[in-house]
Amino acid sequence: MTIETERLRDRVAADLLRARDRTALLTEAVDDGDLIRQHSPLMSPLVWDLAHVGSQEELWLVRDVGGRDPVRPDIDELYDAFKHARADRPDLPLLTPSEARRYVAQVRDKALDVLDHARLDDGRRLVADGFAFGMIVQHEQQHDETMLATHQLRAGAPVLTAPPPPTAPTPVNGEVLVPGGPFTMGTDTEPWALDNERSSHQVFVPAFHIDRAAVTNAQYAAFLDAGGYDDPRWWSPAGWDHRQAAGLTAPAHWQRDGDGWAATVFGRTARVVPEEPVVHVCFWEAEAYAKWAGKRLPTEPEWEKAARWDPATGRSRRFPWGDDPPTARHANLGQRHLRPAAAGAFPEGASPLGVHQLIGDVWEWVASDFAGYPGFAAFPYREYSEVFFGPDYKMLRGGSFGTDSAAVRGTFRNWDYPIRRQIFSGFRCARDA
Numbered sequence: 001m002t003i004e005t006e007r008l009r010d011r012v013a014a015d016l017l018r019a020r021d022r023t024a025l026l027t028e029a030v031d032d033g034d035l036i037r038q039h040s041p042l043m044s045p046l047v048w049d050l051a052h053v054g055s056q057e058e059l060w061l062v063r064d065v066g067g068r069d070p071v072r073p074d075i076d077e078l079y080d081a082f083k084h085a086r087a088d089r090p091d092l093p094l095l096t097p098s099e100a101r102r103y104v105a106q107v108r109d110k111a112l113d114v115l116d117h118a119r120l121d122d123g124r125r126l127v128a129d130g131f132a133f134g135m136i137v138q139h140e141q142q143h144d145e146t147m148l149a150t151h152q153l154r155a156g157a158p159v160l161t162a163p164p165p166p167t168a169p170t171p172v173n174g175e176v177l178v179p180g181g182p183f184t185m186g187t188d189t190e191p192w193a194l195d196n197e198r199s200s201h202q203v204f205v206p207a208f209h210i211d212r213a214a215v216t217n218a219q220y221a222a223f224l225d226a227g228g229y230d231d232p233r234w235w236s237p238a239g240w241d242h243r244q245a246a247g248l249t250a251p252a253h254w255q256r257d258g259d260g261w262a263a264t265v266f267g268r269t270a271r272v273v274p275e276e277p278v279v280h281v282c283f284w285e286a287e288a289y290a291k292w293a294g295k296r297l298p299t300e301p302e303w304e305k306a307a308r309w310d311p312a313t314g315r316s317r318r319f320p321w322g323d324d325p326p327t328a329r330h331a332n333l334g335q336r337h338l339r340p341a342a343a344g345a346f347p348e349g350a351s352p353l354g355v356h357q358l359i360g361d362v363w364e365w366v367a368s369d370f371a372g373y374p375g376f377a378a379f380p381y382r383e384y385s386e387v388f389f390g391p392d393y394k395m396l397r398g399g400s401f402g403t404d405s406a407a408v409r410g411t412f413r414n415w416d417y418p419i420r421r422q423i424f425s426g427f428r429c430a431r432d433a
Contacts, residue, residue, distance in 0.1 A: 005120050012115060012133040015406050019140040020108060022335065022404070023053060026147045029159040032097045040153040041087040042422050047097050048079070048089045049147050053140045054104035055079035057111050060380075065132050066114035071107055082383060111136075126380055134192030134406070135380075141404035148335060148402045149422050151266060152253070158267030165337035165401070168275060168344030172213045176353045177433060178302070180207035183309045184316040185301055186373050187411045196385040197411040199375045200316075203301045207433035210298055210306045213343035213356050214364060214428045215289060218274035220281070221261055223289050224250055234292040239284030242419055252280035252421045266338050275342035277362045277426045283394045283418035286365045286427035298430035300368035300413075303397045307351060307358040308410040319410050320351035320358050326405045331360030334404050340426070341401070360403065362426030363396040363414060370395055370415040388415060400424035 027035060027050050035047040044052075055075065062068045077083050078092055095103060118127055126132045151160055186200045187193050229249055232240045242248070253264045254272070263272050281289075290296050298306070308316040317323055321330055330349035332341045340361040350356045358364075370385075370393040378386045393415040399408035402424050416423060 002121075008120055008130050009115060012130045012137070013112065015137040016108070016111070016115075016133070016140075019137055019144065019404070019406070020104075022144045023050065023104075023140060023147075026144060026151065026160075027097075027101075029151075030154075034154065034156070035097045036090070036094070038087075038090045039150055039155070040422065042420075043146070043150040043153060044086050044089045045094070046147055046150055047100050048092075048094055049143045049150075050097075051075070051095045051100040051103060052079040052081065053143050054100070054107045056139050057104075057136050058107045060132050060136055061111040061114050062107060065118060065127055066110065068110055068114065071110065072103060075103075129191035131192060132380075135194070138192065138194070138407045141407040144335075144404070145400070145402040145407075145424075149424065153422060154267070156267065160266050160338060162336060162338045165276075165332055165339060165341035166345045168342040169347065170344055171275065171342075172344030172356050175209045175211050175429075175431075176306075176355055178205070178208055178210060178306055178309070178353060179311070180205060180433070183305045183314070185304050185308075185411075190318070190409060190411060192406075193409070193411060194384060194413075195377065195379045196370075196372060196413050198377075199373060201374050203305075205299075205301050205305050208298070208302055208430050209433060210302065210355060210430045211295075211428040212354055214277035214340075214362055214426045215286075216274060216343055217261070217272040217276055217278050219293075220251065220278040220289060221272070221274075223292050224261075226292070228288060228292050234288040235284065236287060238418075239287055242282075242284050243288075246419070248282075248285065251278055251285070273339075273342065275344075277340040277343065277357075279340055279362050279400075279424055279426050280421045281365075281425060281427070282421040283365045285421070286425075287367075290427070290429045293429055295429035295431045297365060297367040297427060300366045300395050300397065302430055303358075303364065303366045304410065306353070306355050307398070310352055312352065317410060319349075320355065321349050326359060326408075331357070331399075331405075332401045333360045333399060333408065335402055337401055339401060340424075358398050359408060359410070360399050361401055362398075362424055363400045363403075364398045365425060365427040366395045366397055368395045369393065370413075392417065394418045396423070396425060 182202050182204045185203045188200045261272050307320050369391045396414040
C-alpha cells in the first residue's frame with residue numbers, strides 16, 4: 001500500500017469527521033421538537049436531512065463499495081429524495097431524533113471500516129481516488145448547507161453563533177475587462193469532481209466586463225429606493241409575473257428600518273451592512289437589478305473564465321488564486337461566519353485580473369440554463385444531474401459562506417429554480433465589452 005494511498009485514506013477520514021461534526025452542530029443546536037418540525041414547506045424537517053445523510057452513506061459506502069449487508073433496508077424509500085416532495089416529508093413515518101442519531105452512527109462505524117479495508121487503487125471508477133467517499137463527503141456538506149438554510153427560516157430564539165466576517169482592508173468596486181479568446185472549462189483531472197463538471201472542453205468567450213465584487217446591500221438598496229420593484233421595465237415577463245404573484249418587495253428577510261433596511265439573520269435582526277453582498281435574492285430579482293444598472297448577469301462560461309483563467313499562462317486554475325485548496329485567508333466558507341463578508345475582505349483570494357470573492361460568501365446567479373457539457377456521461381447515477389437538465393433550472397456558481405471547502409471549486413456547478421431565494425444566493429453583473 002503506497003504512502004499516497006494512506007494519505008488519501010487519512011484525508012477522507014478527516015473530511016468525513018468534519019462533515020459529521022457540522023451535522024451534529026446543526027442538529028444538536030435545537031430540541032427534538034424543532035428537529036421534527038417543518039420550518040418551511042420549502043425545506044425538509046431537520047431530522048429527515050439527518051437520516052437521509054446516513055441513508056446515502058449506507059447505500060454507497062456500506063452496501064456498494066463495501067459489499068456489506070444492509071443496515072436499514074426498510075427505510076430506503078422514506079429517505080429517497082425523489083420519492084417524496086419536501087412538503088410531504090413531515091407526514092412520513094420518519095425515524096425519531098434518537099433513532100436517526102443511532103442509525104447514522106451505526107452507518108458511520110461501518111463506513112469507516114469499509115474505508116480501512118477498501119482498495120482505492122483497484123481500477124474501479126467508483127473508488128478510484130476515493131471518489132465514492134468524496135461524493136458522500138460532498139453530499140453531507142451539501143445537506144449541512146441545506147440545514148443551515150432551514151435554520152435561517154426557523155422562528156424562535158437564536159441558537160447558532162459565529163464571529164462576524166472580516167472587514168475589507170481596501171474597498172473593492174468597479175469592473176474588470178476579461179479579454180476575449182478560448183479557455184478550458186470543466187475538468188478531467190479533479191478527482192472528486194461530479195459528473196456535470198466533466199469533461200474539460202475549450203470554449204471561446206468574447207471579451208466582456210465583469211464586476212470586481214458581488215452586488216452589495218448598498219447597491220441593491222439603491223435599486224429598491226429607485227422603485228425597482230414597481231417598474232416592469234426592469235423585469236422579464238416571467239420575472240414580473242413572479243414578482244407580482246409572490247408579492248416580492250425586497251430580498252427575503254429584509255424589512256424597512258427608518259430610512260434604511262434591516263434583515264433578520266438566524267434569529268437576530270440588525271441593519272444590513274452596506275458593504276456586504278446582498279443575499280437571499282432570486283434569479284428574477286438579480287436579472288432585474290442588472291438591467292436597471294445597465295448591465296446583465298454573466299453567462300456560466302463568462303463566470304468560470306473570470307474565476308479560473310490565468311492570463312499569464314492561458315491555463316485554467318482550480319481556484320481564482322491558484323491550485324491550492326481554500327483557507328480562511330482565501331474565502332468565506334464552511335460556516336465560519338453566518339453572513340457574507342464585505343467586498344474586498346479576502347484580497348488573497350482574488351483572481352489574477354482582480355475579481356474578488358468568486359468563491360464563498362454568496363452563490364452567484366448566472367444567466368445560463370443547466371445543461372451537460374460536451375461528452376457528458378451520467379455517473380454514478382442519472383438523478384444527480386441529468387434529470388435536472390433543461391430550461392427550468394438556472395445556474396449558481398462559487399459557493400456561499402455556508403458551503404464547505406470540500407464541496408466547492410472553480411468547476412463546481414449548482415442549480416435551482418429561478419424563484420428560489422431561501423438559498424444563500426446573490427450575484428454580480430457583467431456587460432459586453
